[in-house]
Amino acid sequence: MKSGLAEGHSATIMTEVTPDMHAQFEGDVVHPVYSTVSMVYHMEWASRKIILPYLEDDEEGMGANVTARHMSPAGNGSSLEIKATVIKYERNIVLTEVIVRDYKNDRIIGKGEVKQVVLPKEKIRERIESI
Secondary structure, eight states, rough: EEEETOOOOOOEEEEEEOGGGGGEETEEEEEEEOHHHHHHHHHHHHHHHHHGGGTTTTTTEEEEEEEEEEOOOOTTTEEEEEEEEEEEETEEEEEEEEEETTTTTTTEEEEEEEEEEEEEEHHHHHHHHHH
């Protein structure tokens, strides 16, 4: 990894809840609110945005662990801020704390942590081919 990444670095994603983000299984909407699946996707994406500027051309990040607490519903049209902050950075492991907020209503929707491991692309390719 390129130098400069440190604890405290953060990245933010802004999104609005849309019907494709609703809680659903096999196309059937169970609840017309922001799904946990969508929340985890956004948590991972905000965390990934942090490492992108620091990856060398031959490197890539891989998700290694996600913990998530979905604490409050967010209805269709809710404006969300997903902020990831590096809380630990050691060698090739980056751990972020992520907070999902409905920023218009100032409510916490969810919290969690995302762990990413940065590896050479060749090593990732070899692992994928071996499965």
